[in-house]
Amino acid sequence: MAIRSVISTLNHDGTEVMGPGILMYHYPGNDIVNGSLLTVESNHFCVLKSRGAVLNVYETGQYPVETPQRPLLGNFQQAFYGGQSPWQYEALFVSRAKSVAKAKGVALSRELAELVYDVDYYVHIDTPQDAVKLVTHMPYAGHVLTTEALNNYVGPVIEQAVNQLVQITPLEQVNEKIHEITELVRGHVQDFLSVYGVMLNDVKVLMRPRDERMRELISLRAFGLSELDAVRYYVALKMAEHGLLTAPNMAVGEPFNVGLTAATLTGAAAPGSLPGLPSADGGIAGVPGGHGYAPAASP
Secondary structure: OOOOOEEOOEOOOOOEOOOOOEEEEEOOOOOOOOOOEEEEOOOEEEEEEEOOEEEEEEOOEEEEOOOOOOOOOHHHHHHHOOOOOOOOEEEEEEEOOOEEEEEEEEEEOOOOOEEEEEEEEEEEOOOHHHHHHHHHHOOOOOOEEEHHHHHHHHHHHHHHHHHHHHOOOOHHHOHHHHHHHHHHHHHHHHHHHHHHOOEEEEEEEEEEEOOHHHHHHHHHHOOOOOHHHHHHHHHHHHHHHOOOOOHHHHHHOOOOOOOOOHHHHHHHOOOOOOOOOEOOOOOEOOOOOOOOOOOOOOO
């Protein structure tokens, strides 16, 4: 009795081929003949094709492959054609598990300020009919279709949806409209993916200014500071990071005087009487030989 080949998504060592990020797996062998056993796991669909036509869709279980007219027995096919079957079959396994895909890009606010967006969206294939749609309409390279390949199609749709609302929104109000942006992205992506039989479960959108300085300024504005005060405090923080003593003066908007104050110059001492400063007659006060120098009286 001939041993029937088992077609599944397991490697020879028992590990699963369809791990995270793989939406579809095309069985690479050419040993699928009449009588082969298709093993479908609980989180998979299996679409069986022959010469490009979809023959059947299988859910969880094990099923023997049967040709519509049974022209030859499977073991005779393998023996006569040297392992190659003229009635070639293809088995495509489609994941029913929820997968996550990520998209990122740059959008422009109303002031043409650049914002970076990160979008995480969760998808799955819900029904056997959806599995047929995916196999029929979604191209793939090699033997797998990944969420990264899916994102190559979804990315431009997300970019258009994000910019549609962000471009008419002031920079400081973008995060206030994050819920509206999320719902807009959800609607556009779901409409697009439905053609491929992919169900959208959830969408998460995160946006932030691309420029680090702009992010810090907006954070300071969140404390209720005016635009001018926010800039002044930002500069003061940068000065403090470099150890500059004038940082507090920048924060409060006051000038910095090195050792002398206005009161010292106008009230406590007259110009020309402080050491090292020019005297009224053009000399240097307190310096021997200067016009403003007066030696101390001898006791």
